[in-house]
Amino acid sequence: MATSSIQERGSTSGGQQMIQQMAHLSMDDPASTDTVTARRRANALRPISKLPPELLARIFCAYAALPKFNEAPSAAEFSLKDKVVVSYRRQIGTGWLDVVQVCHEWRETAFECPALWSSVPFPLDWGQHWARQFSALSGAMPIDIVVGRESHRRGRMGTWVEDFVKAHKFRLRGLAVGFTVSEKKWIQEVVDIDAPVLTHVDVFYAYSWPGDHAKYIHGGPFSAPELRDLVVFRVSPDLSMASWPNLRNLQLVDIPFDASQLQSALATTPLLERLLIRQLRHSYSIPAPSPSSTIHLDHLERIDVTGDSDGVMAVWGTLVVPSLAVVRLSFEQPTRDELRIDGREESLTTILSATRQHMDRLAYPLPGLSLEVSRDALIIAAYPEPEGGTLPFKDDARVIEVQDKQSSSRPYDFVAVIRAMPMHTCRLLELSAMIHWFYWADVLEETAHIEVLCLSACGPETTENLAKAALYSTRKNGPTLFPRLHTLHLYSVFYDSDDPQPDVVPPALLALRKWLERRDHCGVRKLRIQECSVFAEWVDIFRQIDGLVVEWDGDVRFCRGPNPSAIP
Structure with missing residues (x-):
């Protein structure tokens, strides 16, 4: 394929330089008419001429996406750690300057293919000439x-930006905006009913601009008729x-939203697939919706909602979502009633009840549950069968996750939490x-189906209390604790004291061995120890138990022995 001469390019990072390059490309080469005609005739016989413009556009896109390697990397561009040359991808659009200069055929095809130039976002930050x-x-x-x-260009946009966007609003397909003080007034005039093909909107407001102290700003309804993504x-x-009749993805972040207004908006999103809400709150000035009023989101695949308990529950309690949807709820701000202990317990009961109700609706049961309980946090998560059946x-x-991060002077009721979950x-x-240890006696029935138990990132007291409770349950003729348990996994548990000795086994591990030795009542056949602070001598006391397989990762880095330097 005969190629035209390549223009001297140099650096193409700035908008003005790119405009100059574009101007050069649109000019004829300084050659005679006969030469140009002969060259075009030769190009017409090449295979490139037989390719449709759509395929050529894809070829251009592939070339334009390639990274641009520096020809002579400086010392700062050479990584001594990785021993590789650091490459930098050029700004969007500069790749076309390489591709369209291959030959006349490619250049003319590129200029006559509008789909090529509309396939990447218009970078208005580079200036109005390049945008035009x-x-x-x-x-x-x-x-x-x-x-x-582009953070280094924020605040330098002129009034031409607003005029340019409004002028092309009729064919605007996607809009990504980083707000500054001067630009935050016109966005609601663009994303409205008069934007017929607008499908994607991503708006970010940085309130750190000097002189602007607002934490967030108010916009319009963002009601473009074909809108699919709103972030x-x-x-x-x-x-x-x-x-939003066509909306698929709704993400409202770092804004205090009212639950009742959100309910009204969600009622207009029958095709919604992803919902992400942060700082949802309940309004006491607006009557709560009737329990009979429900919103069916039959296409929802994932929901993440964070806010105060009343606000989250006001929305979650009215939604009907598919059983396969991933659900993550986080209750982070106490409401007025929850500042009282009894109010908090009532709120927790409501949360657990709603979680159980959704889990009962699942098309298939989730065999895995994790509970993280402390004085100021409760995290409940449900999982499908893990690969290999191993924990953690x-x-x-996680398919379902519920977090309650409200502080209280009283810890959570472990028994109430266990009983609220579908432990069957x-x-x-x-x-x-x-x-x-005495809590376990109240959940014997709920733990009857557990086959694999993992104690993760907890103190040694949990191990000791579990072993004592299990031993105590064997003294009666009734049910025992964990009758079907066959695998016990200790993960990231620290058993050593301030001055641990390899020949002094901690009380928690001694109690655990005493329980595991009861082969007539304990069905545990495998003990897995991973990332725990244990010495090899401590692990050996379990290897002596008949019928028990011990798997230990051999990691002693967490042991603070008498001579830490001697630990490999």
């Missing part, structure tokens, strides 16, 4: 616009006027809590 070039080359195709996302950060839409669970595998389907249980 993009606009002209994209024809009437739908476009995406990015403005105010706003510190920008409060007018939910009372929202209408992986956080990203639970076979794998992970505990991270300090549980008194």
Whole structure:
């Protein structure tokens, strides 16, 4: 394929330099007419001429996405640790300058293919000349616009930005905005009913700009008719006027939203797939909705909601979501009633009841549960069967997660939490809590189906109390604790004292051995010890038990022995 001469390019990082390059590209080469005609005739015989413009556009996109390696890396660009040259991807759009200069055929095809120039967001931060070039080359195709996302350029946008966006609103497909003081007034005039093809909106407001002390700002209803994705950060839409019949993804972050208004907005989102809300609160001035009024989100795949208990429950209690949806609720701010102990316990009961109700609706039971209980936090999570059936669970595998992070002068009621969960389907249980031994006697029935138990990131008291409670249950003729348990996993438990000695076994491990030795009542066949502060001598006391398989990772880094330097 005959190629045209390549223009001297140099650096193309700035907008003005790119405009100059574009101007050069649109000019004919300083060659005679006969030469140009002959060159075009030769190009017409090449395979490139037989490719459709759509395929050429994909080729251009692939080349433009390649990283640009520095030809002579400096010392700062060479990583001594990784022994590799650090490469930098050039700014969006500069790749076209390489591709369209391959030959006349490629260049003319690129200039005559609006879909190529509308395939990447218009970088308005580079200036209006570059934006207008993009606009002209994209024809009437739908476009995406990015403005105010480069921190070093924030606050330097002129009034032309507002005029440019409004002028192209009719073909605006996506809008990503980083707000500054001067730009926060026009956004609601753009994302409205007059934006017929707008599908994606991502708005970020940084209130750290000098002279602006507002933590968040108010926007319009963001009611573009075809809107599919709405992500706003510190920008409060007018939910009372929202209408989102095609919305799939809704993320409202770092804004105090009223639960009743959110309910009204969600009622207009029948196709919603992802819901992320932060700082949801309940309004006592607005009557609570009737329990019979429900919102069906049949396409929802994931819901993450954070706020005060009344606010979260006001929304969660009215939603009907698919049984396969991932649910994560976090209650972080106490309401007025919850400042009292009895009010807090009533709120916790409501939370657990709603969680149990959703778990009972699941199309398939979740065999895994984890409970993290402390004086100021409760985290309940449900999991599918883990790979290999080993614990601890992986956080990203959680299907349901409920967090209550409210402080109190009294700890959570472990028995009430256990009884509120569907323990009849639970076979794998992970505990991270300090549980008194006498609590276990009240949950013998609830723990009857547990096959794998993991004590994770808890103190040695939990191990000792569990062993004592299990031994105590064998003294009666009634049910014993964990009758089906066959695997016990100790994960990240610190058993050593201030001055541990390899030949002095901690009381917690001695109590555990005493229980595991009762082979007539204890069915544990495998003990797994991982990332715990134990010496090899402590592990050996369990290897002596007949019928017990001991798996230890051999990690003694967490042991603070008499001579730490001697520990490998």
